[in-house]
Amino acid sequence: MPVDYSLYMVTDGTPAILGDRNLEDVVTSALKGGVTVVQYRDKTSDTGLMIANALALGQICYRYGVPLIINDRVDVAIASGAQGVHLGQTDMDPNVARQLLGPQSIIGVTVSNIAEAGTATRAGADYLGIGTVYPTPTKENTNSIIGTSGVQHILRTLYDGGCIATPTVAIGGINAKNVQRVMYKSSAIVKGLDGVAVVSAITAADNPENAARELRRLIEEPPIFISGLPLMEMRVEELLESANDVIKDVARKQPICHNMTNLVVQNIAANVAIAIGASPIMANNGDEAAEIAVLSGALVINMGSVNPAAIDNYVKATQAYNACGQPVLFDPVGAGATTLRRDAVQILLGNGYYEVIKGNESEIRELLGDTTAQQRGVDSGVSTSSEAEKARLASKLALQERNIVVITGKTDYISDGMRVFSIKNGSSYLCYITGSGCTLGTTIAACLAAHMGDPLLATVAGMLMFEIASEKAGLREDVKGPGTFVPAFIDELHNITKLAGRSDRSWLANAQVTDVSSAILP
Numbered sequence: 399m400p401v402d403y404s405l406y407m408v409t410d411g412t413p414a415i416l417g418d419r420n421l422e423d424v425v426t427s428a429l430k431g432g433v434t435v436v437q438y439r440d441k442t443s444d445t446g447l448m449i450a451n452a453l454a455l456g457q458i459c460y461r462y463g464v465p466l467i468i469n470d471r472v473d474v475a476i477a478s479g480a481q482g483v484h485l486g487q488t489d490m491d492p493n494v495a496r497q498l499l500g501p502q503s504i505i506g507v508t509v510s511n512i513a514e515a516g517t518a519t520r521a522g523a524d525y526l527g528i529g530t531v532y533p534t535p536t537k538e539n540t541n542s543i544i545g546t547s548g549v550q551h552i553l554r555t556l557y558d559g560g561c562i563a564t565p566t567v568a569i570g571g572i573n574a575k576n577v578q579r580v581m582y583k584s585s586a587i588v589k590g591l592d593g594v595a596v597v598s599a600i601t602a603a604d605n606p607e608n609a610a611r612e613l614r615r616l617i618e619e620p621p622i623f624i625s626g627l628p629l630m631e632m633r634v635e636e637l638l639e640s641a642n643d644v645i646k647d648v649a650r651k652q653p654i655c656h657n658m659t660n661l662v663v664q665n666i667a668a669n670v671a672i673a674i675g676a677s678p679i680m681a682n683n684g685d686e687a688a689e690i691a692v693l694s695g696a697l698v699i700n701m702g703s704v705n706p707a708a709i710d711n712y713v714k715a716t717q718a719y720n721a722c723g724q725p726v727l728f729d730p731v732g733a734g735a736t737t738l739r740r741d742a743v744q745i746l747l748g749n750g751y752y753e754v755i756k757g758n759e760s761e762i763r764e765l766l767g768d769t770t771a772q773q774r775g776v777d778s779g780v781s782t783s784s785e786a787e788k789a790r791l792a793s794k795l796a797l798q799e800r801n802i803v804v805i806t807g808k809t810d811y812i813s814d815g816m817r818v819f820s821i822k823n824g825s826s827y828l829c830y831i832t833g834s835g836c837t838l839g840t841t842i843a844a845c846l847a848a849h850m851g852d853p854l855l856a857t858v859a860g861m862l863m864f865e866i867a868s869e870k871a872g873l874r875e876d877v878k879g880p881g882t883f884v885p886a887f888i889d890e891l892h893n894i895t896k897l898a899g900r901s902d903r904s905w906l907a908n909a910q911v912t913d914v915s916s917a918i919l920p
Contacts, residue, residue, distance in 0.1 A: 401465060401504065402434040403525060403593035405614050406567050407600050408469070409439050409455075415602045422454055428600050429462040431610025434593070437484055439469035452478035465504060472498055482506065484527065487514060492521035508569070510542050512555045519556070525565040527595055528552055531580060532571025532748060534597070543570070545748055546583040547798050554586035562589050569595035574612050575717065578621040579751050583800055593617065622723035623751045634913055637819070637858060638906050644849045644859035645898035649675030653847035654695025655840055658682050658715055660702035663833030666884065667698075670837040673892040674863065676844035684714025691715075691722040696847035698839045699752075701731045704742045716750030725846040725853065728752035729839045734764035747799070753846060753853050755795065756804040756839055759788060766795055781807065789818040789917035802857045804842070806835065810861055811914070814854045818918055821858070822910035823865035825872030827887075830880040838864050841891075862909055867891040869908070 407428050411421050425436055436459050440448050452466065452474055459466040465481035468474050472495050475483045482504025483495055492505050499505065507518035508527045518526055528549050530542070542548075549568050556564060568580055572594045584591050596613065603609035632640070655676040657667050664680045671678035679690060682703075691697070697719045699712050719726045728750075733743045743765060755765065759781050783791070788811050796803040796815035805811040810821040828834040842860035849856040870893075871877060871886035894905045 401525070401565070403565050403567050404617050405433050405610060406435040406437065406569075406593050406595040407433040407610070408437045408569070408595050408597045410597050410601050411440055412442070415598050417602075421451065422458060424601055424606050425455055426458050427606040428610045429458065429464060431600075431607035432614035433464065433600070433610050435465055435467060437467040437469055437595070438474075438480070439597075445471075445474065448474045449477045452480055456480055467504060467506065475499065475503070482524070484508070492518065492523055496522060509552065510544055510548070512552055515552050515556060516559065519559070519561045519564055523564070525567065525592070526552075526556075527567050527569045528591075529568055529595075530570030531568050531584075532576070534571040545744070546580055547747075549580075549584040549591070550586050550798060553584065553589045553591070557586060557589040565592040567591060567593045567595045572596050573599040574609070574616060576749070577613055577616050578619075578623075579720070581617060582621050582624065583751065585800065587797070587800075621751070623720040623726075623753070632855070634819075634911050637855065638862075638909055638911065639903065640855055641859035641862055641909075642898050642901065642903045642906065644845050644856055645674070645863055645895065646901065647848040648844050649895050649899050651848045652677050653844055654679055654690065654693045655844045655847070656681060656687070656690050656695055656697045656715075656719075657700065657836075657840060658698065658712060659700035659836050663700070663702070663836040666831075666833045667837050667840045669888055670891060671840050671844060673888045674841060674844055674895050676840070676847075678840070682708070682711055684711035684718070687715035687718040688721075691718045691724050694724065694847065696725045696727065696843035698727050698729065698836075698843045699746070700729045700836050700839060701733070701739070701742060701746070702836070704736075704739050709742050709745055712746055713749045716746070716752070720751050725753040725843065725850070726750065727754040727756060727839050727843045727846065729835060730755065730757050730761045730765060731835070733757065733761040740764065752799065752801055754802045754804060754842060754857055755799060756806065756835070756842065758806050758835075759783060759791065762791055762795055762803065762805050766791070766798070785809065785820065785914065786917035789813070789820070789914045793818055793918040802853050804857060804861065806838070810865070812854070812857055812861060813918075817854070817913065817915045819858055820912045820914045821861050821865055822912075823862065823869050823908070825865075825868040825883070825887075827872050827877070827880055827883040828868050831884055834868075858911070862906065862911070863891065863894055866905060866909060867894055870905075 456466045467482045467484050468480045469484050470489050484506040486508045504524045506525045507523040509515040600606050600609050655671045656679045668678040792803045792805045792811040792813035796813045812819045841864045845856040845860035867890040870890040874886050877883050877886045897905050
């Protein structure tokens with residue numbers, strides 16, 4: 399009979415996790431809440447006590463029709479009649495365990511990289527525990543923290559190797575706050591996770607039954623922060639026609655645009671938001687984000703300021719918007735410039751879902767783990783990449799993060815992983831003013847909030863509005879340089895807003911949009 403791995407409970411009998419409660423009572427409560435697999439993990443008790451505990455837990459699991467797995471100890475599994483064993487990389491070889499346990503027993507193996515996954519599947523592992531996803535105190539000898547991108551990489555490799563049927567669970571620091579994000583972001587689309595393994599999220603809970611029931615609900619329900627499906631069939635002509643409707647929606651709905659950015663650019667970002675019909679809020683305290691998020695707006699995280707307090711506020715705000723299902727745009731400013739910024743990026747990506755990630759080529763490369771393009775401060779170095787290479791970069795990160803990715807530059811690239819569009823509009827004056835990238839984020843975020851359900855279209859519409867407005871401003875006779883460009887640019891944004899409101903698409907006449915999706919084909 400197939401095993402349901404969706405909610406895999408790993409016990410922990412240490413005082414720090416279990417407290418003074420009875421392990422059997424905790425497991426019983428968790429099973430009532432919907433746990434589908436129980437692993438008995440005990441690193442301190444002697445063999446006799448472990449066998450006694452396993453026998454007792456086995457009887458409880460039998461009543462609920464749930465398999466009991468023993469961590470590490472094949473001898474305890476045999477003596478207790480447990481349904482299987484879970485092995486780490488330094489434990490017994492799975493082939494030897496199979497010989498001892500027999501063909502009907504369940505054998506799981508912990509893996510943290512492609513090589514380990516390949517070895518385990520060739521050895522006949524019945525399922526893989528992939529991790530560690532996030533740091534956790536229950537794993538003192540964690541060799542590596544692989545994050546959701548690491549899990550996704552292993553899943554894609556399993557698919558490519560013909561192991562699509564091998565069940566997988568992610569493990570490490572998973573709880574009710576991040577379980578949906580782990581399930582969604584870990585998916586390689588062609589192969590997703592079969593479940594998650596949790597320790598303290600259930601065992602340490604005041605009410606294990608309620609904790610398990612909530613986790614089960616979150617696993618089974620689609621994440622609220624996912625607003626739309628990839629835009630697959632729309633041609634460029636249709637895209638341009640729909641872009642005007644997005645801009646029209648911004649002025650009509652006047653969405654909140656919550657900016658968490660530095661003081662240098664707050665003024666121009668607020669003015670841009672107002673010019674396009676949005677309602678700006680400049681608030682950097684994460685503790686108030688939950689009250690703002692319910693106002694149906696969008697959040698812009700501009701990583702201009704990087705310190706522990708700022709990062710904590712960014713995480714709080716992101717999670718508040720994720721919980722409400724409202725879009726978040728992440729601008730990883732200077733992601734590769736310093737070690738502090740590289741670490742901050744990993745913290746933010748690991749603790750939230752971003753519907754759009756916008757950055758220059760160097761920043762996007764950094765998010766993909768490619769450090770070949772060193773940044774000078776917050777500016778991108780000179781690019782030597784071809785258009786096809788940039789299109790593939792955008793697509794690769796979009797597939798990894800399962801979102802929309804924008805690479806800014808002389809030519810901008812926007813991808814949802816399956817499709818890539820390039821935009822060649824814009825003005826060179828944008829390079830000579832402070833906050834142009836931040837205000838682009840503001841514009842896109844307003845479009846995301848006003849046109850929920852189609853993030854790729856909303857992003858393209860916001861990009862077009864911004865770049866075409868800058869182009870029009872740069873060509874005006876009254877613009878003599880960067881100083882006169884800024885007010886003209888804000889004027890042109892407002893002019894486009896008025897045209898869109900009248901369903902006048904003339905502002906799109908010189909839009910230079912190209913579908914470059916062919917560049918990402920094998």
